[in-house]
Amino acid sequence: MQFNANTKMAEVIHVNYLLLPILNRFDIQLGFGDKTISEICAEQKINVDFFLEIINSFHDYNYFPQDRLQSFPLDLIIEYILKSHYYYINIKVPLIETTIITLSTSSDKLQNKYVQLIVKFFQEYKEELINHITDEEIRVYPYMLSVDKALRSGNIGKELVEKVKKNPIRIIESEHTNIEDKLFDLKNIIIKYLPPATNYSLSNTLLIELFRLEQDLNDHARIEDKVLVPKVEMLENQILQKL
Amino acid sequence: MNLKKTIICVKSPIIYRGIAYCIHSIQPGIELEHYNNIDKLLKDDNHEDKLFILDINLLPDPAFYFLERMFVNFQDLTLIALSERFLSDKLAVYFRGSILITDSEEIVKNKLKNIIDTGKEINRTNRKNSAISEREQEVLRLVAFGFTNKQISDQLYISTHTVITHRKNISSKLGIKTIAGLTVYAIINGIISPDEML
Numbered sequence: 001m002q003f004n005a006n007t008k009m010a011e012v013i014h015v016n017y018l019l020l021p022i023l024n025r026f027d028i029q030l031g032f033g034d035k036t037i038s039e040i041c042a043e044q045k046i047n048v049d050f051f052l053e054i055i056n057s058f059h060d061y062n063y064f065p066q067d068r069l070q071s072f073p074l075d076l077i078i079e080y081i082l083k084s085h086y087y088y089i090n091i092k093v094p095l096i097e098t099t100i101i102t103l104s105t106s107s108d109k110l111q112n113k114y115v116q117l118i119v120k121f122f123q124e125y126k127e128e129l130i131n132h133i134t135d136e137e138i139r140v141y142p143y144m145l146s147v148d149k150a151l152r153s154g155n156i157g158k159e160l161v162e163k164v165k166k167n168p169i170r171i172i173e174s175e176h177t178n179i180e181d182k183l184f185d186l187k188n189i190i191i192k193y194l195p196p197a198t199n200y201s202l203s204n205t206l207l208i209e210l211f212r213l214e215q216d217l218n219d220h221a222r223i224e225d226k227v228l229v230p231k232v233e234m235l236e237n238q239i240l241q242k243l
Numbered sequence: 244m245n246l247k248k249t250i251i252c253v254k255s256p257i258i259y260r261g262i263a264y265c266i267h268s269i270q271p272g273i274e275l276e277h278y279n280n281i282d283k284l285l286k287d288d289n290h291e292d293k294l295f296i297l298d299i300n301l302l303p304d305p306a307f308y309f310l311e312r313m314f315v316n317f318q319d320l321t322l323i324a325l326s327e328r329f330l331s332d333k334l335a336v337y338f339r340g341s342i343l344i345t346d347s348e349e350i351v352k353n354k355l356k357n358i359i360d361t362g363k364e365i366n367r368t369n370r371k372n373s374a375i376s377e378r379e380q381e382v383l384r385l386v387a388f389g390f391t392n393k394q395i396s397d398q399l400y401i402s403t404h405t406v407i408t409h410r411k412n413i414s415s416k417l418g419i420k421t422i423a424g425l426t427v428y429a430i431i432n433g434i435i436s437p438d439e440m441l
Contacts, residue, residue: 118427121423182423182424184420188417188419189419189424189431193428195431
């Protein structure tokens with residue numbers, strides 16, 4: 001099913017609780033009562049169309065209105081992505097870290113030898129994820145926003161034109177590291193190869209958290225690759241045509 | 244394992260000296276003995292803290308049948324194969340590892356060190372169940388050490404194209420793509436020891 005403006009917000013969560021962190025990214029808190037999506041969005045001054053496309057595409061992987069998503073303002077999309085970054089780094093990663101450490105302290109000596117490999121692996125992954133995100137926030141998004149701003153103000157600087165010509169978004173993106181493969185490997189190692197932990201419910205918790213993070217990151221990557229990058233490419237072309 | 248003695252079962256005294264040299268450079272002063280035929284190995288029934296290195300040319304035909312019968316009596320035997328080529332999967336299950344005649348000094352030392360360090364934690368059943376072949380394990384070891392495809396091809400005397408094919412097969416069999424992930428797999432399965440990674 002697809003959610004629409006008249007769907008009650010409580011129903012959204014009943015249908016798919018994995019959307020909870022997505023709602024938080026729009027500063028929507030629990031305690032909805034019987035309010036509909038459009039009512040809550042109006043209260044919180046949220047672009048309801050954008051909100052609907054984001055939750056619907058996360059909820060149903062086959063629903064992905066690429067053109068429509070690209071039609072939203074760039075700063076709106078980037079703001080959503082920045083909130084997702086905050087969630088990964090400040091909430092999700094620490095939660096997974098704590099789970100792995102608890103798993104380690106509740107393991108016997110032999111098992112812990114293997115859990116330590118996971119500790120180290122995830123530590124490395126965390127560093128990569130932080131580097132990836134920092135690079136986007138410091139280098140990539142400011143560039144994207146400067147392209148957008150120049151077009152809207154009509155004030156297209158020489159320096160920006162050089163960047164568009166020499167280092168367009170396609171090139172920037174191709175230099176960008178892949179953060180999905182390592183997470184998938186970690187999951188598969190735990191599922192297939194790690195000797196089973198004595199505390200199996202903790203292993204389950206860890207795996208479930210990894211699956212959730214992966215799903216969120218995949219959705220995130222899809223918005224970047226299929227919405228953000230093509231949109232900025234389009235803006236870059238508009239700049240080049242104006243010369 | 245708490246290695247006390249190594250028995251090298253090989254005809255050639257020169258090869259015996261070579262392996263003895265490698266063992267002594269990783270474990271100086273360890274007791275060594277040279278058996279130049281298989282009968283002596285069969286009579287030796289005290290296997291505790293001993294490592295047996297066996298030239299597979301000394302095995303009577305069919306080798307796997309002989310080994311199977313030997314392991315019925317000697318379940319605690321830690322056996323390393325010495326051979327001219329990679330062992331077939333059928334034979335590999337009986338050995339804790341294998342040394343190739345063409346291996347460089349460094350590789351021989353690394354392999355021996357790995358087996359001595361990990362000892363018997365990994366038993367034969369594990370190797371039997373290993374998802375990848377002996378040859379792929381060789382490639383995986385070197386990948387985990389961070390060698391490039393070119394370096395791996397030089398060390399194993401195969402083309403870089405073959406290295407790439409092995410790597411693709413390893414990744415698709417295991418469902419692990421990244422080097423970090425492959426390294427964790429290799430450690431869990433005793434293909435490398437964590438100490439080697441330092």
